[in-house]
Amino acid sequence: MSDVVSGFVPRMLLDPDIGLFRADERVFTAMLDVWQAQMLARGLPSRTIKQRYQLLERFQRFTGEFPWQWRPADIDEFLADLRSGEKPISLRILRSYNNAVAMFCSFLTHPGHGWGKFCERTFGDILSRICFEWNMPRHTTDDAVPARKRSFTKAELQRLFDYLDDLVDQEYAAGSKRAPPVTRLGGVQSLLRLRASPA
Missing domain, CATH: 1.10.150.130 (Tyrosine recombinase, N-terminal domain)
Known part of the structure; x- marks a missing residue:
């Protein structure tokens, strides 16, 4: 050898x-x-x-x-x-x-x-x-990323979606013309833009 x-x-x-x-x-x-x-x-x-x-x-x-x-x-x-x-x-x-x-x-x-x-x-x-x-340092979701840059947690996303659902429900309950477009578009920016505009 x-x-x-x-x-x-x-x-x-x-x-x-x-x-x-x-x-x-x-x-x-x-x-x-x-x-x-x-x-x-x-x-x-x-x-x-x-x-x-x-x-x-x-x-x-x-x-x-x-x-x-x-x-x-x-x-x-x-x-x-x-x-x-x-x-x-x-x-x-x-x-x-x-x-x-x-x-x-x-x-x-x-x-x-x-x-x-x-x-x-x-x-x-x-x-x-x-x-x-x-x-070795373990990788967890919250330890290494500053709060301003971290991803949403599941609980935070659920609260956001619940809030958006409530906004759509409010628009329907008020008989607003904004309700159908908000439901169709489904986007947060669209919803906020429509909420800011006059009914």
């Missing part, structure tokens, strides 16, 4: 005749570059790719460690630090940061990419995922 690691590990890192000066930094940069190429191939926007790349660099600087040394406590401490500073990040940003780290770790640990075997052979350590259901 060959010692060559298959997958997406760049050939220059696999050549036994090439020494790896500052191996940890060079390998981490290569990992990011290959992940960036994969995201480009998937058609992700360049802005998203750049933000994820920079976030992973930032996370690495925060931990002082490299992916084959990362542990779940690292992502917990990183995100807790961002949430507890002078300008805490929002839950939406917290979630996107956590997802980016999770996607990077998932990419690296996929056996088809070859990084796991490479890191075990080169650094004597095994890549692992550090983001799990128990340490």
Whole structure:
């Protein structure tokens, strides 16, 4: 069986005749570059790719460690630090940061990419995922979106429709000429426009 690691590990890192000066930094940069190429191939926007790349660099600087040394406590401490500073990040940003780290770790640990075997052979350590259901922020309907931008709840929509039904009933009860068009059009704007116009 060959010692060559298959997958997406760049050939220059696999050549036994090439020494790896500052191996940890060079390998981490290569990992990011290959992940960036994969995201480009998937058609992700360049802005998203750049933000994820920079976030992973930032996370690495925060931990002082490299992916084959990362542990779940690292992502917990990183995100807790961002949430507890002078300008805490929002839950939406917290979630996107956590997802980016999770996607990077998932990419690296996929056996088809070859990084796991490479890191075990080169650094004597095994890549692992550090983001799990128990340490990732959960997505709920009301937590991450400011009230001015959130969707209506079912109860709010029901109140709105009940109100509109009552308006149509009032127009019919008053014998107004506006009742049939409002019923036919069924639109909120049409109803409000007709209510504002003289009968």
